[in-house]
Amino acid sequence: xxxxxxxxxxxxxxxxxxxxxxxxxxxxxxxxxxxxxxxxxxxxxxxxxxxxxxxxxxxxxxxxxxxxxxxxxxxxxxxxxxxxxxxxxxxxxxxxxxxxxxxxxxxxxxxxxxxxxxxxxxxxxx
Numbered sequence: 001x002x003x004x005x006x007x008x009x010x011x012x013x014x015x016x017x018x019x020x021x022x023x024x025x026x027x028x029x030x031x032x033x034x035x036x037x038x039x040x041x042x043x044x045x046x047x048x049x050x051x052x053x054x055x056x057x058x059x060x061x062x063x064x065x066x067x068x069x070x071x072x073x074x075x076x077x078x079x080x081x082x083x084x085x086x087x088x089x090x091x092x093x094x095x096x097x098x099x100x101x102x103x104x105x106x107x108x109x110x111x112x113x114x115x116x117x118x119x120x121x122x123x124x125x126x
Contacts, residue, residue, distance in 0.1 A: 008020055061081070
C-alpha cells in the first residue's frame with residue numbers, strides 16, 4: 001500500500017486489516033485526499049492485497065478507531081470533512097460488506113471523536 005497516516009487497523013486471525021488514512025504531502029503539495037480502500041496484510045504469506053468492499057462505506061478520513069470481534073470489524077469516529085465523527089461502522093470480514101450501525105436514540109450516542117482507541121476484551125464485547 002501507499003504510505004499514509006491516520007489509518008486504522010485491526011488483526012483478524014492471521015490478517016491485518018487496514019482502512020482509511022491520508023496520504024502524506026508530496027513534493028510540497030498539500031496532503032492528498034483520504035484513502036477509501038481496505039488493504040489486508042496476510043501475516044503467513046507476508047503479502048498485501050487491496051480488497052473491494054460493498055455496502056455503506058465509512059466516510060473517508062483519518063484517526064478512526066477499529067477493533068475486531070470474531071469475524072466483524074468495528075470502526076468508530078475519525079476526522080473527515082473538517083470535523084470529528086461519532087459514526088460506528090461494521091465490516092463483515094468474510095464477505096467484505098460495510099454497514100453503518102445507527103443508535104436507536106442518536107442523542108444518547110457518544111461525542112464525536114478522532115485519534116481515539118478501542119479494545120476487545122472478549123470475542124463478544126466491544
